[in-house]
Amino acid sequence: MNQMSPTELAKKLGAGLLSFPVTHFTETYAFDEKPYREHIEWLLQFAPAGLFAAGGTGEFFSLTLQEFSAVVSAAVEQTNHRVPVVAGCGYGTAMAKEFAHAAQASGADGVLLLPPYLLKSEPAGIMAHVEAVCASTSLGVIFYNRDNAVINEQTLEQLCDRCPNLVGFKDGHGDIELMTRIYARLGDRLTYIGGLPTAETFALPYLEMGVTTYSSAIFNFLPQFAQSFYASVRKRDHAEVFKQLREFVLPYIDLRNRRKGYAVSIVKAGMRAIGRPAGPVRTPLTDLDQSETEALAALIAGRS
Numbered sequence: 416m417n418q419m420s421p422t423e424l425a426k427k428l429g430a431g432l433l434s435f436p437v438t439h440f441t442e443t444y445a446f447d448e449k450p451y452r453e454h455i456e457w458l459l460q461f462a463p464a465g466l467f468a469a470g471g472t473g474e475f476f477s478l479t480l481q482e483f484s485a486v487v488s489a490a491v492e493q494t495n496h497r498v499p500v501v502a503g504c505g506y507g508t509a510m511a512k513e514f515a516h517a518a519q520a521s522g523a524d525g526v527l528l529l530p531p532y533l534l535k536s537e538p539a540g541i542m543a544h545v546e547a548v549c550a551s552t553s554l555g556v557i558f559y560n561r562d563n564a565v566i567n568e569q570t571l572e573q574l575c576d577r578c579p580n581l582v583g584f585k586d587g588h589g590d591i592e593l594m595t596r597i598y599a600r601l602g603d604r605l606t607y608i609g610g611l612p613t614a615e616t617f618a619l620p621y622l623e624m625g626v627t628t629y630s631s632a633i634f635n636f637l638p639q640f641a642q643s644f645y646a647s648v649r650k651r652d653h654a655e656v657f658k659q660l661r662e663f664v665l666p667y668i669d670l671r672n673r674r675k676g677y678a679v680s681i682v683k684a685g686m687r688a689i690g691r692p693a694g695p696v697r698t699p700l701t702d703l704d705q706s707e708t709e710a711l712a713a714l715i716a717g718r719s
Contacts, residue, residue, distance in 0.1 A: 421555030431464030561587030
């Protein structure tokens with residue numbers, strides 16, 4: 416398979432806005448490949464810099480290894496090397512290595528290493544985990560810094576020294592001082608990706624800390640808006656960014672914050688609102704209720 420080198424992957428991902436497609440399910444919660452492929456094809460019309468298949472928005476945490484391989488393979492085949500495909504990866508070290516192997520076998524260009532399941536651990540343990548996953552694949556690896564897998568600049572520097580294919584750092588923790596320390600210490604050794612929920616909110620201040628891109632879940636249902644917003648961020652057009660935050664992003668976040676897990680559920684509700692349904696979310700997530708769905712649809716209609 417003609418997969419990108421880790422260096423090429425990092426360069427391409429840092430050059431534009433990243434899309435995190437949802438994973439389509441039938442009403443009986445099986446992977447629905449045909450509309451998933453159609454959705455990928457539609458997203459590609461709006462020029463994302465990369466696609467993250469079976470990531471957080473793609474409900475990685477609810478997929479079996481077999482389903483994961485099917486989702487990633489479908490994304491790789493549909494993109495046909497037009498943009499890099501990065502696959503989710505996670506759980507404990509042994510399982511994470513299995514997912515990394517499956518991602519590579521399915522043709523992905525890289526993996527996004529999500530936090531280990533449940534456990535909190537010392538920096539040395541996280542470092543050993545990341546190092547083991549990096550050593551298990553030749554793909555480029557992006558470390559997702561969030562929840563129970565938050566590391567400091569010293570640990571990250573050691574990992575960069577030990578793992579040549581560790582090429583990205585996605586921040587979902589939101590510690591501005593830590594992010595500043597990391598960029599000051601490591602500079603362009605890594606591609607930095609904004610990964611806080613509804614990353615548009617943090618895009619402008621994060622750009623000043625070397626974070627040139629972010630993953631946009633909104634891209635799933637308002638790709639033109641997502642790209643326009645990203646362009647305003649990159650131009651540092653503060654007036655336009657804050658206008659769009661006030662008019663759409665912040666009201667959207669108000670809806671997202673009504674229930675736990677809605678960061679994913681609201682994206683599938685957005686898909687339904689534009690007439691491109693992706694099916695339900697899998698438990699333990701829950702879908703938006705009718706009033707919330709209607710409020711979101713009205714908000715999206717104002718941006719169409």
